[in-house]
């Protein structure tokens with residue numbers, strides 16, 4: 001692992017510690033929602049073997065682990081999407097991205113799902129209280145100091 005990747009993983013872990021998390025019952029409510037829409041499948045490609053919960057809005061961007069932000073996905077789609085929103089992913093060049101023709105269908109399903117759970121995605125900093133935002137910013141400064149230090153030592157490309 002590169003030092004740069006390590007720094008971004010620390011950032012993600014700290015962001016995740018500020019995120020809301022759901023219970024097993026919430027996951028069951030999400031499963032029931034998708035079952036009521038027909039079947040429990042990968043939201044993106046329709047695979048009948050969704051083994052992952054994808055965050056529509058990635059944790060690294062402030063996404064919460066809650067109903068309205070978690071959708072069933074297969075491993076292939078989840079790995080391909082990474083931390084992108086679905087629109088960016090479909091319009092990008094990742095291998096295994098959904099075809100553009102499928103984008104309207106996927107976005108409509110996402111809107112219906114978010115509205116069912118009254119979920120409105122927010123950017124990371126926008127959802128923090130003033131105290132938590134100050135805490136996060138202090139942490140970011142420390143990361144930047146560490147980044148500079150690694151650069152000075154030639155350990156960060």
Ligand SMILES: [Zn+2]
Nearest residue numbers: 042045074077
């Ligand atoms: Zn899939």
